[in-house]
Amino acid sequence: MGRRRGVMSEGFKEELAKELGFYDVVQKEGWGGIKARDAGNMVKRAVELAEQQLMNQNRNKQ
Numbered sequence: 597m598g599r600r601r602g603v604m605s606e607g608f609k610e611e612l613a614k615e616l617g618f619y620d621v622v623q624k625e626g627w628g629g630i631k632a633r634d635a636g637n638m639v640k641r642a643v644e645l646a647e648q649q650l651m652n653q654n655r656n657k658q
């Protein structure tokens with residue numbers, strides 16, 4: 597099996613890394629250099645943002 601293509605855009609991942617404070621590691625070592633905890637926190641934050649966006653969309657429809 598090949599590697600799955602990422603769902604998040606590169607720009608969005610960079611924004612999250614900056615917000616969470618490990619973008620310097622990404623710049624120096626690439627995405628493979630981040631800690632598993634940082635990757636998990638990045639996914640968790642992306643889910644939170646997506647949920648907020650859905651709630652806002654649902655509010656606007658009412």
